[in-house]
Amino acid sequence: MALVNEHYLKLAGGYLFPEIARRIEAYAVANPQTAGRIIHCGIGDVTEPLPAAAIAAIHTAADELGRRETFRGYGPGNGYEFIRNSIVEHDFHGHGLDIDASEVFLSDGSKGDCGHVLEILGPGNLVAVTDPVYPVYVDTNVMVGNTGPANDAGGYDGLVYLPCTPDNGFVPEPPADRVDLVYLCFPNNPTGSMITREQLRAWVQWAIHHDAIILYDVAYQAYITEDGLPRSIYEIDGARRCAIEFHSFSKNGGFTGLRCGYTVCPKTVEATTRDGTRVALHDLWLRRWNTRSNGVSYPVQRAAEALYSPEGTQQVARLVEHYLANARLLRQACEALRWPVWGGVNAPYVWVACPDGLSSWDMFDRMLSRANVVVVPGRGFGRRGEGFFRISAFNSRENVQEVVHRLKTFAAVRT
Amino acid sequence: MALVNEHYLKLAGGYLFPEIARRIEAYAVANPQTAGRIIHCGIGDVTEPLPAAAIAAIHTAADELGRRETFRGYGPGNGYEFIRNSIVEHDFHGHGLDIDASEVFLSDGSKGDCGHVLEILGPGNLVAVTDPVYPVYVDTNVMVGNTGPANDAGGYDGLVYLPCTPDNGFVPEPPADRVDLVYLCFPNNPTGSMITREQLRAWVQWAIHHDAIILYDVAYQAYITEDGLPRSIYEIDGARRCAIEFHSFSKNGGFTGLRCGYTVCPKTVEATTRDGTRVALHDLWLRRWNTRSNGVSYPVQRAAEALYSPEGTQQVARLVEHYLANARLLRQACEALRWPVWGGVNAPYVWVACPDGLSSWDMFDRMLSRANVVVVPGRGFGRRGEGFFRISAFNSRENVQEVVHRLKTFAAVRT
Numbered sequence: 144m145a146l147v148n149e150h151y152l153k154l155a156g157g158y159l160f161p162e163i164a165r166r167i168e169a170y171a172v173a174n175p176q177t178a179g180r181i182i183h184c185g186i187g188d189v190t191e192p193l194p195a196a197a198i199a200a201i202h203t204a205a206d207e208l209g210r211r212e213t214f215r216g217y218g219p220g221n222g223y224e225f226i227r228n229s230i231v232e233h234d235f236h237g238h239g240l241d242i243d244a245s246e247v248f249l250s251d252g253s254k255g256d257c258g259h260v261l262e263i264l265g266p267g268n269l270v271a272v273t274d275p276v277y278p279v280y281v282d283t284n285v286m287v288g289n290t291g292p293a294n295d296a297g298g299y300d301g302l303v304y305l306p307c308t309p310d311n312g313f314v315p316e317p318p319a320d321r322v323d324l325v326y327l328c329f330p331n332n333p334t335g336s337m338i339t340r341e342q343l344r345a346w347v348q349w350a351i352h353h354d355a356i357i358l359y360d361v362a363y364q365a366y367i368t369e370d371g372l373p374r375s376i377y378e379i380d381g382a383r384r385c386a387i388e389f390h391s392f393s394k395n396g397g398f399t400g401l402r403c404g405y406t407v408c409p410k411t412v413e414a415t416t417r418d419g420t421r422v423a424l425h426d427l428w429l430r431r432w433n434t435r436s437n438g439v440s441y442p443v444q445r446a447a448e449a450l451y452s453p454e455g456t457q458q459v460a461r462l463v464e465h466y467l468a469n470a471r472l473l474r475q476a477c478e479a480l481r482w483p484v485w486g487g488v489n490a491p492y493v494w495v496a497c498p499d500g501l502s503s504w505d506m507f508d509r510m511l512s513r514a515n516v517v518v519v520p521g522r523g524f525g526r527r528g529e530g531f532f533r534i535s536a537f538n539s540r541e542n543v544q545e546v547v548h549r550l551k552t553f554a555a556v557r558t
Numbered sequence: 559m560a561l562v563n564e565h566y567l568k569l570a571g572g573y574l575f576p577e578i579a580r581r582i583e584a585y586a587v588a589n590p591q592t593a594g595r596i597i598h599c600g601i602g603d604v605t606e607p608l609p610a611a612a613i614a615a616i617h618t619a620a621d622e623l624g625r626r627e628t629f630r631g632y633g634p635g636n637g638y639e640f641i642r643n644s645i646v647e648h649d650f651h652g653h654g655l656d657i658d659a660s661e662v663f664l665s666d667g668s669k670g671d672c673g674h675v676l677e678i679l680g681p682g683n684l685v686a687v688t689d690p691v692y693p694v695y696v697d698t699n700v701m702v703g704n705t706g707p708a709n710d711a712g713g714y715d716g717l718v719y720l721p722c723t724p725d726n727g728f729v730p731e732p733p734a735d736r737v738d739l740v741y742l743c744f745p746n747n748p749t750g751s752m753i754t755r756e757q758l759r760a761w762v763q764w765a766i767h768h769d770a771i772i773l774y775d776v777a778y779q780a781y782i783t784e785d786g787l788p789r790s791i792y793e794i795d796g797a798r799r800c801a802i803e804f805h806s807f808s809k810n811g812g813f814t815g816l817r818c819g820y821t822v823c824p825k826t827v828e829a830t831t832r833d834g835t836r837v838a839l840h841d842l843w844l845r846r847w848n849t850r851s852n853g854v855s856y857p858v859q860r861a862a863e864a865l866y867s868p869e870g871t872q873q874v875a876r877l878v879e880h881y882l883a884n885a886r887l888l889r890q891a892c893e894a895l896r897w898p899v900w901g902g903v904n905a906p907y908v909w910v911a912c913p914d915g916l917s918s919w920d921m922f923d924r925m926l927s928r929a930n931v932v933v934v935p936g937r938g939f940g941r942r943g944e945g946f947f948r949i950s951a952f953n954s955r956e957n958v959q960e961v962v963h964r965l966k967t968f969a970a971v972r973t
Contacts, residue, residue: 144738144770145738145770145829145830146679146683146738147680147829147842148681151678152831152837161848189631190626191629192623192626193620193624198623201857205608205613205616205857208607208613211605214606215815216605217601251851254850254851254852258849262701262702263563264561264562265561265562266563268561279850286846286849356560397631399631399632399852400631400852402852414560427562427566434694434697434698434701435669435673435694436667437667437669438817439666440816440817440857442616442857
């Protein structure tokens with residue numbers, strides 16, 4: 144008799160974005176005359192075309208695959224050297240950081256990696272996440288059995304939630320009690336907050352002291368605009384002993400549909416067996432990739448490489464500046480309405496307190512029905528997301544200007 | 559203190575193909591004058607260029623991603639409807655099989671899926687594999703803790719091994735004792751054997767009777783040449799209740815470097831909780847994909863769709879015929895040497911008994927050093943692979959003809 148993984152049955156409700164899609168669809172069916180006006184500032188999906196350098200690279204790679212002499216079949220499970228070398232040269236060595244190409248694992252996206260990393264970690268780890276939080280961290284821990292059941296507080300028993308509130312600038316301090324794994328994401332999704340070097344240093348010191356591992360997500364690294372902020376956790380002394388870092392090409396190169404990211408697992412990060420033996424996670428992670436994968440699609444690897452070329456670098460910079468300018472407009476619009484607002488400076492997300500004491504799903508529904516603008520209700524990111532909503536800056540300038548206009552109207556006529 | 563997944567520490571030795579690569583590298587370093595002569599008939603990697611229809615589709619898709627109006631970001635976790643519709647139309651409905659597009663899950667390769675499916679199945683399942691076996695089935699079960707430690711017999715405690723020998727034509731019968739999950743692969747990797755409809759019917763009846771699930775791998779489906787053999791397990795009545803089927807575009811469309819495959823999980827396949835509740839695996843599998851993935855790279859999805867176009871279908875047929883003709887030449891060469899040989903008729907692999915009582919790794923080493931031909935030692939596929947080796951037909955005609963020539967020389971001068 145085949146047994147099911149019962150941990151899946153603990154998962155509360157649908158994954159956030161499918162639920163949002165369901166509500167949009169229901170609205171569109173009920174209101175066909177205005178459905179065409181809907182502007183999506185919900186899911187953080189890029190809207191601008193791929194950089195020309197990436198497209199050219201895909202064309203070249205496709206043609207290579209069409210000729211016997213240049214055809215390539217199975218690639219290394221962790222990615223070709225050409226892309227791993229480009230990554231370490233530009234993202235690490237160029238910033239004085241000591242990461243070897245063998246410590247880089249190319250993947251089809253950091254969303255997957257954030258969950259897959261749990262495969263090499265044991266059951267029995269106590270896991271901490273921020274609240275609000277990117278839901279993938281939570282759901283993947285539920286799936287592998289690192290939590291108890293869903294509870295009335297809207298979370299899961301057995302997970303440690305680190306409150307992120309206006310009081311701490313949405314940057315939590317390390318917990319006093321035992322935690323074995325912690326997910327941190329800066330620039331933060333969903334709040335757009337950014338951690339300082341001193342705050343991150345405190346986390347690294349805490350992790351080393353407690354022999355914990357920090358799973359550090361820098362998917363929005365390209366959006367850091369202010370000086371002196373850490374672009375990578377490996378800027379902090381000691382991080383090579385305690386941190387795995389997740390990178391994405393989705394939000395800089397616009398690869399949400401092309402699918403590519405990478406994980407850095409330094410050879411010096413260790414975890415422990417129950418009898419106290421130290422094990423380098425790098426060996427296990429490499430075995431994981433070689434056993435389960437034949438690497439990322441070759442044209443996609445070439446497209447990622449092209450983002451590091453001189454033209455690619457310029458094109459990426461223009462894309463990021465476009466979205467950051469959108470973020471400034473959205474932030475200013477909220478400020479003009481005197482809605483308390485965070486983020487949008489070092490991140491493509493603007494995090495806003497719901498006006499008039501509205502709940503975040505009520506705000507979502509009103510914004511959808513009255514302004515035809517899709518935002519993300521903060522509650523979807525956790526209990527402490529209640530009372531907030533997220534606006535994504537990933538859009539055309541035209542759409543963002545229209546959203547700014549509609550926000551004014553919305554605020555003027557709201558009941 | 560972060561704990562490691564200790565099951566990984568049970569994994570015996572390296573994954574087979576990296577070990578082969580290591581021995582080739584060592585030979586090449588020690589013998590630089592003949593290293594250039596090496597012909598690879600080892601890992602089952604295609605060698606011929608991608609079909610022109612697939613390349614054209616990649617070009618078109620890349621250009622779409624370069625224009626704002628046609629840009630696509632995040633796709634569905636289970637793949638776009640266009641490709642899932644093409645799949646069910648051509649691979650199932652066209653053969654009279656009842657599979658819905660919502661039961662198809664596109665992925666970046668069936669190698670991954672064969673392991674990932676264990677995520678939705680519980681601990682406590684008793685798992686059976688054939689012996690010899692594609693190593694991924696075994697290693698992924700070790701990683702998730704479905705086995706005990708490696709044992710002296712070269713397997714793992716807690717796994718049920720189904721002997722595949724010349725006596726049963728390398729097609730095992732269902733076990734008499736309890737098993738909850740079984741992996742079957744036909745056309746078989748590595749032996750090239752094929753199951754009959756009657757034999758597969760016996761397996762489906764066994765699975766229904768025991769409430770077991772068959773994980774059925776048809777990565778080599780395109781190589782079935784003989785009439786009356788089952789191309790899909792869903793040709794058998796009842797299979798929709800007990801079977802998940804894994805498909806690949808690697809060996810028909812030559813997608814080993816492009817990365818695409820799909821899994822069929824019928825809505826009618828159920829597993830059970832410990833308290834006896836029946837759960838549809840389709841719901842869990844969909845949740846798995848939506849949580850962990852944003853789907854396959856868009857240009858790759860379009861390339862896969864193109865394989866089903868009239869031109870694509872013809873181009874795939876020519877590729878398959880090319881490799882099958884290679885297989886016939888290799889098989890005939892072995893027959894001419896009076897080496898007992900199997901496969902190569904409905905599969906791109908030829909399975910050969912080692913001459914002179916050689917062990918399979920000795921045969922590998924001799925073939926490498928004396929003929930400069932890389933084969934796969936049967937021992938790498940399991941204990942009952944000992945005494946056999948696999949020759950892959952994935953090569954150019956020229957290389958295969960040269961291998962045939964070298965086999966004759968090898969046999970003539972062997973000690």
